Amino acid sequence: MEFHGTEVRQKALGLIRGGARNAEVARTLNVPAGTVSYWLHMERARHRKLPGKHSPLCPRCDGRDLDESAYAYLLGLYLGDGHIIQYSAHRVPNLMIACSDDWPGLMDACEAAMRRVLPDNSVCRVRRSGCHNVKVYSRHLWCLFPQHGRGKKHERPILLEPWQQKIVDEHPWELVRGLLHADGCRITNWTVRLVGGERKRYEYPRYFFANKSQDIVRIYVEALEKVGVEWKTTHRRSGVYNVSVARRASVALMDAHIGPKH
Known part of the structure; x- marks a missing residue:
């Protein structure tokens, strides 16, 4: 088995930082593609992000612009029929909205709102019997939806933060539409x-x-x-x-x- 030193590893990460793909790096440095993937895996474990890549910014933590109209609608969906799940400490939490297959337009609107609120994050649909779970993954969901907590929503207080109330006051129809x-x-x-x-x-x-x-x-x-x-x-x-x-x-x-x- 051929072992590659730190210098080769750093060169590989530097190439990836410049935008090269794993296969290109492997060919350039004559390193097995699996080794390059392993180095990336270890780098993710250390930094929770790819080398040279920036984690998606958060409107609350980083001051990124927030599409407030889309947020008011998504907030309504979340309060009505959504919840945040994190399967383990190492997994990225996801906001899930259950959408019936009887209303495909609603499903499209939900996905569109997620993409507008969190444009740099992963959004997907998971098929279930008679419905799809529309999901968006982000480590900052707690920041955007502070109403999250243990237990059912009707068994604990649900209060809007002042910054949320300001958005709702400016976009009341979008909140009403999401809740309905x-x-x-x-x-x-x-x-x-x-x-x-x-x-x-x-x-x-x-x-x-x-x-x-x-x-x-x-x-x-x-x-x-x-x-x-x-x-x-x-x-x-x-x-x-x-x-x-x-x-x-x-x-x-x-x-x-x-x-x-x-």
């Missing part, structure tokens, strides 16, 4: 009315949002009030808070900015 896409729907209700002595069926559209967390419901209705939407809420025995928007003017406003899932 995660835990809401637009349906057609019907009732029977007496018109001219005849019983006639009357149909009307309605928006519903349901969640067990009183804090998340509060965040939702405060955003509705900011955009002038009237709402009513009921509390079921199951512990779910149901927020309804049924007044014609408010439904028209919701239709203009949200619309049904697709």
Whole structure:
């Protein structure tokens, strides 16, 4: 077995730092490609990044620009139906949003928001029965979503940080859209009315949002009030808070900015 000294290893890492591929480095230095890969693996273990490469910047830690509109939408999805997972201390955590296959447009919107909020990070879709888990990987997810914690969201306080509240105040419709896409729907209700002595069926559209967390419901209705939407809420025995928007003017406003899932 031929052993390669530190000088050869540093040359290899220097070439990679300059943008060369593993195979090119192996041919140039007459080193097995597997050895080059091993050196890279060891470098990652030491620095948690590739030599010469910069880890993706964080809007909170590094002051990178944040697409606030996309963030408000992604925050709504996270609060409604998302969670952050880290399988082990050595794995990069991921934010996962479960999206039903019945609404491919919602899935596309979720992935697009992740790419806009974290443009330098890995985004993927994982197929499950009847749905896809849309994921984005980043070591800074805790910075962007400080509401993460142990246990279910409705069993612990969910409060927005001042910087998050500022974004929500500036982009309330995007937050509402994210929450509705995660835990809401637009349906057609019907009732029977007496018109001219005849019983006639009357149909009307309605928006519903349901969640067990009183804090998340509060965040939702405060955003509705900011955009002038009237709402009513009921509390079921199951512990779910149901927020309804049924007044014609408010439904028209919701239709203009949200619309049904697709």
